[in-house]
Amino acid sequence: MNVPKHGRAGDELVAELRARQAGDTDWRHGRVFSLVYHASDAHEQLMHRAHSVYASANLLNPMAFGSLKKLEAEIVAMAGSLMHHPGAVGTVTSGGTESILCAMHAYRERARSGLSAWKHVLGRPEMVVPTTLHPAFDKAAHYFGIKLVKVRVGKDYRADVAAMEKRIGIKTIAVIASAPQYPHGLVDPIEELGAMAKRHGLPMHVDACVGGFSLPWLEKLGRSIPRWDFRVPGVTSISADIHKFGYAAKGASLLLWRSPDDIRHQIFVATDFPGGIYASPTMIGTRPGGPIAAAWTALQSLGDA
Numbered sequence: 001m002n003v004p005k006h007g008r009a010g011d012e013l014v015a016e017l018r019a020r021q022a023g024d025t026d027w028r029h030g031r032v033f034s035l036v037y038h039a040s041d042a043h044e045q046l047m048h049r050a051h052s053v054y055a056s057a058n059l060l061n062p063m064a065f066g067s068l069k070k071l072e073a074e075i076v077a078m079a080g081s082l083m084h085h086p087g088a089v090g091t092v093t094s095g096g097t098e099s100i101l102c103a104m105h106a107y108r109e110r111a112r113s114g115l116s117a118w119k120h121v122l123g124r125p126e127m128v129v130p131t132t133l134h135p136a137f138d139k140a141a142h143y144f145g146i147k148l149v150k151v152r153v154g155k156d157y158r159a160d161v162a163a164m165e166k167r168i169g170i171k172t173i174a175v176i177a178s179a180p181q182y183p184h185g186l187v188d189p190i191e192e193l194g195a196m197a198k199r200h201g202l203p204m205h206v207d208a209c210v211g212g213f214s215l216p217w218l219e220k221l222g223r224s225i226p227r228w229d230f231r232v233p234g235v236t237s238i239s240a241d242i243h244k245f246g247y248a249a250k251g252a253s254l255l256l257w258r259s260p261d262d263i264r265h266q267i268f269v270a271t272d273f274p275g276g277i278y279a280s281p282t283m284i285g286t287r288p289g290g291p292i293a294a295a296w297t298a299l300q301s302l303g304d305a
């Protein structure tokens with residue numbers, strides 16, 4: 001196929017795109033699990049409108065797009081409050097996988113610096129995790145030369161704290177668990193794991209890609225939800241997808257940190273590029289504005305109540 005010699009009319013192209021979708025799964029009527037989170041047709045239209053306002057904006061340069069940087073900061077602040085740490089710092093990413101890649105990379109860099117630098121000398125750093133952890137962590141481990149020490153879950157399919165503690169060793173640089181995990185929708189015992197991580201002086205990441213924007217409201221509705229967020233002292237970072245139960249347009253997740261000390265390990269800076277200093281906090285370079293604007297709009301338009 002070649003690019004057409006002469007450009008085609010926009011209306012014709014959009015009609016063709018719609019026609020091409022005819023055979024896809026009917027997600028608007030609930031025919032997919034987990035791939036699309038559809039609040040309502042009206043909300044979807046609002047996402048399209050908000051997205052289009054910032055469709056050409058690029059947060060790679062926050063000085064050029066100050067308003068987009070402010071939207072990101074407000075998303076981080078809203079999520080920090082929701083997860084009981086209004087002082088949380090963080091970044092919007094393109095999805096759960098990117099949040100996880102950024103977290104794993106930052107923990108590796110953290111281990112290479114400061115007090116735990118000696119662990120790097122020992123070779124491949126390790127993270128102790130339950131077997132139910134999402135494969136995005138395997139991908140990150142593969143990319144960044146980290147070994148996931150996978151520990152079988154208990155009879156209740158939740159992380160087995162005692163079994164995980166036994167696997168903590170000299171190369172361990174972090175503990176990870178989920179709220180909830182994908183295979184069974186169960187929240188791991190985050191309080192017990194957080195206490196265990198703290199006892200060993202280790203940071204702990206909670207993967208709340210699914211739970212980040214659902215568990216807070218289930219709790220407000222009176223459901224009994226085990227503690228999983230920044231109220232657990234050992235939790236140092238959380239991944240939470242706005243494009244799942246935050247009902248944002250696709251391409252929006254969050255990586256939140258308890259402390260600014262930790263987020264600095266996430267940021268990449270190249271200083272010897274002839275084009276100027278290049279600094280970037282996430283895996284991607286160009287950071288599309290549309291998903292960030294839509295995510296801000298989703299949280300503002302749906303509201304807490």
Ligand SMILES: Cc1ncc(COP(=O)(O)O)c(C=O)c1O
Pocket residue numbers: 034095096097098134136178180181182207208209210241253
């Ligand atoms: C628990 C959990 N973590 C991470 C992810 C990865 O998210 P994404 O597909 O947005 O990269 C998913 C996706 O379903 C998930 O369920």
